[in-house]
Amino acid sequence: MLEKALHGSRRYWTLIGFLSAVALVGVVAYLKQLSTGLVITGLSRDVPWGMYIAQFTFLVGVAASAVMVVLPYYLHDFKAFGRLAILGEFLAIGAVTMCMLFIFVDMGQPTRVLNVILHPTLNSLMFWDMMVLSGYLVINVLVAYVTFTSENKGVHPPSWIKPIIILSIPWAVSIHTVTAFLYSGLGARPFWLTAILAPRFLASAFASGPSLLIIFCLVLRKYTKFDAGEEAIRKLSEIVTYAMAANIFFVxxxxxTALYSGIPEHKHHFQYLFFGLHGHNALVPYMWTSQFLAVTSLVLLLIPKIRTNFKYLFAICVGVIAAIWIEKGLGMVVTGFIPSPLGKVTEYGPTLLEGLITLGIYAGGFLIITLLYKIAVSVREELEA
Amino acid sequence: MDGSRRAFLKTAGCAILGAGLAAPIARTVGGAVSADATPGELKAGRWAIVVDVRKCLQRENCRACIDACHVAHNVPLIKNPAHEIKWIWKEPFKDTFEAEAHPHLDKGLAGQHVLVLCNHCDNPPCVRVCPTKATWKRADGIVMMDQHRCIGCRYCIAGCPYGSRSFNWQDPRPFITTGIKPEYPTRMKGVVEKCTFCTERLLKGLAPACVEVCNKVAGPGTMTFGDIRDPGSDVVRMLKTGFSIRRKPGLGTEPQIFYLV
Amino acid sequence: MYDTGKIMTGLAAVLVMLTLPFWYSAATGKAVEKHDPVLPKTEKKCVESRQYMRDSHMDLLNRWRDAVVREDRHTYVSQDGTRYEMSLTNTCMKCHVERAQFCDKCHTYMGESPFCWDCHLDRKGVL
Known part of the structure; x- marks a missing residue:
């Protein structure tokens, strides 16, 4: 089955070559960081987490969103998602792998990563996050492998896999909830100290993940014989609509709460994010872009004529992903540290090396997704031939 | 053919795993770690420090405690504020005690700088969040750090409401300009560090370096170190001499650095 | 067996790669010589027996490290009942004054780079 990834068109190999090259550049940049230390990043005493942890947070959402395909298909027997389920699971595998890599490159002493398992610390959310993420990876690899090989052989998947599939549904919710708890349990950071962080994370995840899936489906439809089906894509776009509405509502x-109550330590972070604080306003243009994109995409999604037109839908999905990426992958983490507990405003901007490492991990993740999708597509083409 | 190859790979994998697990189990045992206390060590139920801000403020540019601490512990002097390492330092009163500051505060206090260091909280959030037990609270209340264990995730820094923890963004040794003291280890890049209430000095029966030098330079009682559970201790006696405050008491961390104002 | 030629070529290539160090020293005649660590002249006896120290000094140091840093215990009682302060710099390096003359000799030969020296110093304060 795996050998399907070794035979492909010129276009396929160009993509593989490109992603590998970017990933390789990332590896070289990381070696520099490994030898010099995290001093090569834009992080500082006041802003100790930045690009890496933010990407991790964003991608946990993408990984968790596989549940939006798995749940209707396996729990409600929604047949239209039959071909989509495997794409969702493969996307989750790629996304979780990227999450783990982002955590890894953020560590000051990466060679000691196993200390988290050697000295399990139940009171630390970081420990639980590592547990649920690795568990989610194992579950998805298992489910994808078993269901996909069965489909390939034209038989029903074995019955023992069903409980594991059902387990993957609450598990997906748990990975993003635990990730939100990483932040929302810190009394030191009022920006994150909000009960709605976990629901907000889930809402934005269920908007951005399925959007990415729609984009992949539309690309596969155009360049391969793999068609997820119009009904499936339409259903996905409805999921994105609901999730996006919830997300905007939560924001x-x-x-x-923060602005009307006027409590300075809550208010200051939002002030920094949307208007700038003490003359520091690096994130302001990005945040307004994000809000504009979020509202515009929601309005467009609400109009059936536009939502059902796949050309428009493609653009809207790009908008949704961009809006949520800015909100989660840029604003959410850094703003928790600005201003600092001592009232200082230290801004953060990633360095070139940090950017290259980030791109490298994304390339690596998309390489995994490409290889897996290639296998899925080839098998499907063979079955239909 | 296919089945037997798979079976062979499975068996081989298990054998390698077994061999790997057997090695640490078969390790030899040497002598024993003695349970005896070190003679002459300073012991307490709960260590605490009282800073008499009134006396400290009289010496505006005094850095005696800061220098003594940083030299004794090989703390590097890094000019770039983004990568600074600090165990004890001064911050403006209005930022340290945000809740106490207001526009009509005595000018003498508002513009002044007060001493800040790790609060050795009774309920330390850094300890709660650390995923590897690299930081923990000792029986005598000192929040300790094990730099051998630290993975450098900086979750403790995110969790600390006082900014008391520093991360080694780079190898600190080139920045130790005062001459490295071989009897105290330096740190390596990629780990977190902070004040330890001078556990290495308590072991020898000495008070923390900052307290010792402060009382020499600024007069006795400017900084007081002692057991807050002992009703007859110096810290308890000092707290009776005036009104004392702590940093961000509302967070429930129970800081053990008290400021007499 | 399918692809016998390919498999055999692959196996041969792996075999050559694995044994490369031997071919290299045979060809150049430049085998790395074993460097004997210089033992202190003042002391005849280490904390534990020579054999134990050879095999398990790293385990001993790990136990010392955890006891001192994590448990606030500072005295070690060796198998012959002698008491020692558990300290790399103050006990080990009191006799083995120079790291370069002792620790590094074997570590370099073995290609080991323990991270002790990233933080700890020998008595001369040599980095």
Whole structure:
């Protein structure tokens, strides 16, 4: 089965070559960071987490969103998602791998990563996050492997896999909840100290993940014989609509509480994010872009004529992903540290090396997804031939 | 053919795993670690420090405690504030005690700088979040750090409401300009460090370096170190001499650095 | 067996790669010589027997490290009942004054680079 990834068109190999090259550049950049230390990043005493941890947070959402395909298909027997389920699981595998790599490159002493398992610390959310993430990876690899090989052989998947598939549903919710708890349990950082962080994370995840899946489906439809089916893509776009509406609502709820109560230590972070604080406003243009994209995409999604037109839908999905990426992958983490507990405003911007490492990990993750999708597509083409 | 190859790979994998697990189990045992206390060590139920801000402020540019601490512990002097390492330092009063500051505060206090260091909290959030037990609270209340264990995730820095923890963004040795003291280890890149209440000095029966030098330079009682559980201790006696405050008491961390104002 | 030629070529290539160090020293005649560590002249006896120290000094140091840093225990009682302060710099390096003359000799030969020296110093304060 795996050998399907070794035979492909010129276009396929160009993509593989490109992703490998970018990943390789990332590896070289990481070697520099490994020998010099995290001093090569834009991180600082006041802002100790940045690009890497933010990408991790964003991608946990993408990984968790596989549940939006798995749940309707396996729990409600929604047949239209039959071909999509495997794409969702493969996407989750790629996304979780990227999450783990982002955590790894963020560590000051990466060779000691196993200390988390050698000295398990139940009171640390970081420990639980590592557990649920590795568990989610194992579950998805297992489920994808078993269901895919069965389909390939034209038989029903064995019955023992069903409980594991069901388990993957709450497990997906748990990975993003635990990731939100990493932040929302810290009294030191009022920006994250909000009960709605986990629901907000889930809402934004269920908007961005399925959007990415729609994009992949549309690309596969155009360049391969793999068609997820119009009904499936339509259903996905409805999921994105609901999730995006919930996400925007949650953001507004958050803004109201912080701004109307006027408590300085809550208010200051939002002030920094949307208007700038003490003359520091690096994130302001990005945040307004994000809000504009979020609202525009929601309005467009709400209009059936536009949502059902796949050309428009493609662009809207790009908008949704961009809006949420800025919100989660840029604003959410850094702003928790600005201002610092001592009232200092230290801004953060990633360095070139940090950017290259980030791109390298994304390339690596997309390489995994490409290889897996290639296998899925080839098998499907063979079955239909 | 296919089945037997798979079976062979499975068996081989298990054999390698077994051999790997057997090695640490078969390790030899040497002598024993003695349970005896070190003679002459300073012991307490709960260590605490009282800073008499009134006396400290009289010496505006005094850095005696900071220098004594940083030299004794090989703390590097890094000019770039983004990568600084600090165990004890001064911060403006209005930022340290945000809740106490207001526009009509005595000018003498508002513009002044007060001493800050690790609060050795009774309920330390850094300990709660650390995923490897690289930081923990000792029986005598000192929040300790094991730099051998630290993986450099910086979760403790995110969790500390006082900014008391520093991360080694790079190898600190080139920045130790005062001459490295071989009797105290330096740190390596990629780990977190902070004040330890001078556990290495307590072992020899000495008070923390900052307290010792402060009382020499600024007069006795400017900084007081002692057992807050002992009703007859110096810290308890000092707290009776005036009104004392702590940093961010509302967070429930129970800081053990008290400021007499 | 399918692809006998390919498999055999692959196996041969792996075999050559694995044994490369031997071919290299045979060809150049430049085998790395074993460097004997210089033992202190003042002391005849280490904390534990020579054999134990050879085999398990790293385990001993790990136990010392955890006891001192994590448990606030500072005295070690060796198998012959002698008491020692558990300290790399103050006990080990009191006799083995120079790291370069002792520790590094074997570590370099073995290609080991323990991270002790990233933080700890020998008595001369040599980095």
């Amino acid at each position: 507004l709820v958050e803004l109201f």
